[in-house]
Amino acid sequence: MAVKRLKFQKENCIGCQLCMQACSGMHEGAFIPSKARLSIESYYDKGGDIKIGRHVCNLCGICEKECPFEAITIDEKVSVDFDKCTGCSICVEKCPQHVISMREDKAIICDTCDGETWCVKLCPHGALKFE
Amino acid sequence: MLGYQNKVLRINLDNKTYSTEPLNMDWAEKYIGGKGLGIKYIYEELTPGVDPLSPDNKLMFMTGPLTGTPAPCSGKLAIISKSPATGTILDCSIGGHSAIKVKYAGYDAIMFEGKLDQPGYISIEDDKIQFIDASDLWGKGSHETEGILADKYGTDTTILSIGPAGENLLPISCINSDYYRQAGRGGIGAVMGSKNLKAVTIKGTGAVTVDDSKKMVRKIAEILREDTTTEDNIWAYTDGTPGLVEACNDGGILPYKNFSDTTDVKWESYNSESIQANKHGKKGCGSCGLGCGNFTKIGDAICEGPEYETIAGAGPNCGISDLETIVKFNQVCDDLGMDTISASGALSYAMEMTEKGIHDFGITFGDKEKLIDYLYLMAKKEGVGADLVMGVKAMAAKYGGEDMAMHSKGLEFPLYDPRGSWAMGLAYAVSDRGGCHMRSYPAAEEVYAASIPPYTAEGKGKLVYDLAIYNAVKFSLIFCDFWALGLDRMAEVMTLATGKQFSEEDMNQIAERVIHLARAFNQREGFDRKDDTVPKRILNEVLKSGAAAGQKIPVGDFNKMLDEYYEVLGWSKEGKVPDSILSQL
Amino acid sequence: MKVSVLLKGYLVKYFEGESKRVLCFDEELTIREAVKVIGIDPESKSLGFVAVNGMRVMIDEPLKEGDQLKIYPRISGG
Structure with a gap:
């Protein structure tokens, strides 16, 4: 599906x-x-x-691919593991839609409200x- | 109460300083926001008799508790002052995105006092306020001004500005925003111009807090489907106000050649279908659930609109049926910063005066070229332009033709002939800011709904009162005119946002208070029954064409409607608010 | 008797999305009766006003051969 x-x-x-x-x-x-x-x-x-x-966010998957710490996983939505996220901001830079922001060193990304x-x-x- | 920022930004233009203070919550509980709360502040802070163009007049931007929340159609900004055109209280309403930005910047309202010593503009970015020189912007149209400021501050900064019309203190000047939205009537632009204030830019990155934002989002999703984007309201999205052209023509209230008659055989040249054929996009305000703005391009004319008032005013009321001319008129008025209703009203009076040989203004009905050329003369108060911008009341005092000066209290008539909708005549006469259809809109009942016979005085005082109640509270909460929500729905959304219980009865009480207060301001300035009038044309001349052919409003019937209106409100026969009510306001 | 009927706004749903149809009636009838035939309840709040040959009339007026009947939904705002 x-x-x-x-x-x-x-x-x-x-x-x-x-x-x-x-x-x-x-x-x-x-x-x-x-x-x-x-x-x-x-x-x-x-x-x-x-x-x-x-x-x-259209679930292009680039943030998941580019994250050096495997903090981002995508199934039906983007999930960020805050334990793994270091705030390096590479995802912010690479996101083609420019929809990722950093807050208190953690990546904030659309989660489709589950x-x-x-x-x-x-x-x-x-x-x-x-x- | 939640929803509010509980903060007023007060700007002292004399000293180029500013301060913040808590919103007066006692007043907010009685008047909520927008029209009502803005009038309360202006009523309390202005000295009676102040010259509207003096530094002692004040200019207030006022939002409401719902502004910046997803309450559908809650994104309009009220702008309140004393009117340079009429000397009455003046509350205007502007669309676009300025209202929500004021709230996100952290304020419920902004009060401008005094006068800059040189042309300047004010930049507001959350709590950072700057006074910036505008000598290189002064003289430029609003469109060029917005372009320059958008390049400097980015497109997510809202810009309110005046054009040369406001700079030159025209009583028919307006304040612009989002290129094509206006706070239009009563010379509000001249108040800004008199303060040497060219523009205000606002960026807001803050929050609006309500009782339970998640609950509100869920509830609004329901309300949007059930009550906003429904058959009753969706005309605003599919057609917008141009849909009224055909309805008013059929209804016999579309003015023709300075209200000398109604209906126009050429109405199909400028009806809704003709505008849809030239539509290049749709636009709504912040938090809008409908989206009435039609982005129209035809030939080299561009505007968002034209709205019904502009179409009828520059079209049949000036003997013109060419859509490109009408769109151009709209575009030029927007850029120069002039109210299209008053500008076209002045021009149509001038046309009739010229044709009848009473005074030669050099323009006759149907003159498409001069209709546009004259706008530039008007903005600069040059030649015949200097006369035209005085407005029809002042022009008639100077040149005659009083019977055909279509105004109440010095504000030019909106484009619905009262002889075809008698309660409209009463509405114009008693409106708190002069000839206006937005305080009470009985054409909706008398013509479009056929729910009450149009050509009698029976029950019209009560009708105008009921509709005035509806608009008074609606524009204080603030909701846009085009969402026809009930008072019960208004109360429900207010409760949702503020966490305080509001009922339909509360909405009624707030509305009455606002109507009394607006009247109290005018009473203090010396207005009473003698000023609640319509031009002799309406009382004496019968219409020749259309559904209302043969109609005029006999003066006895007009007085009967007026008596009933005063009675329902508990005012005296002279139209005065008694002390027993004044002391409660 | 042939009458052309124009439906305005969302009332086009009564003509399956078409805005104009020519209707044939065996007998003379009033506008109110014609409105009912089309499927619109004359008492409902959805009905605004009616116009014949470009002029607003009362709903109980009779229709004549060749008339153009326009039916408006309720409109609010200006």
Whole structure:
């Protein structure tokens, strides 16, 4: 059975950032998009075009491959073993989506809310899907 | 109460200093946030009779406890001051992302006092506040200004700015954000201009804390599906406000040539379908569950919109049906920083005055080129532009044509003819900021719902009151106009976020308080029944075309509606709030 | 009697997604009756207003041959 991944369709995105609020609300105990594990931003580029900056984990596996300490494992989601993670930040550098951050020397990565994907549930028009 | 940051940022422009203070929680419990709490602060802190363009006027950005939470459609910012156009209280509402950024930066509200000695802008990054010289930005349109500041601060910093219109203190100037969103009416842009404040940039990396964020996320997921993205509201996403063009034309309330008649045979040139055909994207505000913004490009004209008011105002009300011209009008107004309703209102008055030979403003109905050219003259107050930007009330005092100056208290009419929706006439007359449809919107009942006959005075005072209650609390919590949630749902979401029990009855009480308070501000400035008026055109001239052909609002009926409105609110026959209510506010 | 009917907004669901159909009625009927035939409950909150030949009318008005009937859902906001 194929693993589900987060998928983003920019035509349906209105830039509400409810996804980032959902993520931080579930993981941080407050609404703080700057700490969300995904980042989607819709803005006018000099007023002439809508541009969308999307940073969403799609389970590409590069962080798992690049981690020198085998702290990252991926099955249906990314898991970080904090006992093995040294805070070297190589995963932050190598992640093509730029969605990994370091907090107190530990890698913080999207965990699909254990399959619940609250970002998907709060997306008003299905720009984010988990399939 | 949770949801709030419990912090007001107070900025002293005279000394270029700032301080923070706790949010007044006594007031927050009574007025919540947004419109209500903003008016309370301005009411308490302004001296009566202050000149709105003097350094003694204050400008307040106000959020609510829900701002920055995933409460759907909670991302609007209230901007409150005393209006340069009318002298009344003025609360505006701006979309985009500034409201949520104010909260994430750590503040419920920002109060601007005094005046900078030189043009400047303020950069806010969480608790880091900087006063920066803006002499190289002064004179530039809002679009160029946003581009420059976005290059400097990044696209995740929200920018509010004024264009030349606000800099030149036009009573019809607005504050812009996200390129195409405005705090539009009453000359709010001129308040910023009078303070030499070109822009405010806000970046926020902090948190908004609620009672139980996980519980809130789960509940909001349900509410979004059950109540927000539903048939009743999804028109905002699929069509946006241009859907009103056809409805208002069929309903007989689409204004034509300065409200000299209604309906336009060419309505299909600028209806929702025509805009959908030129749509290049959709945009919503922070925490939006709908996404009403249509990003439109046609020819070399670009804007997010145009909204119904702009379409009807620059279109049929100016005798124009060319969509590209209407989009261009929108784009230029946004960039120069002018309210499209008041700008098109001034131009349509000028067109009729010219055609009737009362005064030659050099522009007639249908002139697509001058419609745009004149905007540049207006922004600079040059030539005929200097007259136009005074607004129709002042122009009529100078040149005549008072019967066709379509305003209440000096604020130009929104684009719904009251002769086709009598309660709309009452709503315009009693609105706390002058001719406005956002305090009470009876067209929704009289025309679009056909739930109450439009051409009688019967029950209209109560209707305007009921709808004013709904909007007053909605815009204090803050929820966006386009989500038609009930008072019970409002109470539920408030309870979810703040951890304090709110009921539907609480929503009603807050709403009444806000309406009384806004009226109290105006009363203190000398406003009463004599100012709650509509132009003679509405009382004397019958419509010739459309569903409301043959209608006008007889003055006896107008007075009857007004009497009923005052009565329901417990105000005197002169429209004054009694001391017994004032002492409770 | 032939009447062309335009459904606005989400009411198109009553025409399986089509916005316009020409309906044939054996007898004269009022707009209210035509609305019921289409499947819309005239008392429901989903119904906004009705217009004939581009002009809003009351729901109990009779329809004539060749009329264009437009049916709007409730719209809020401005």
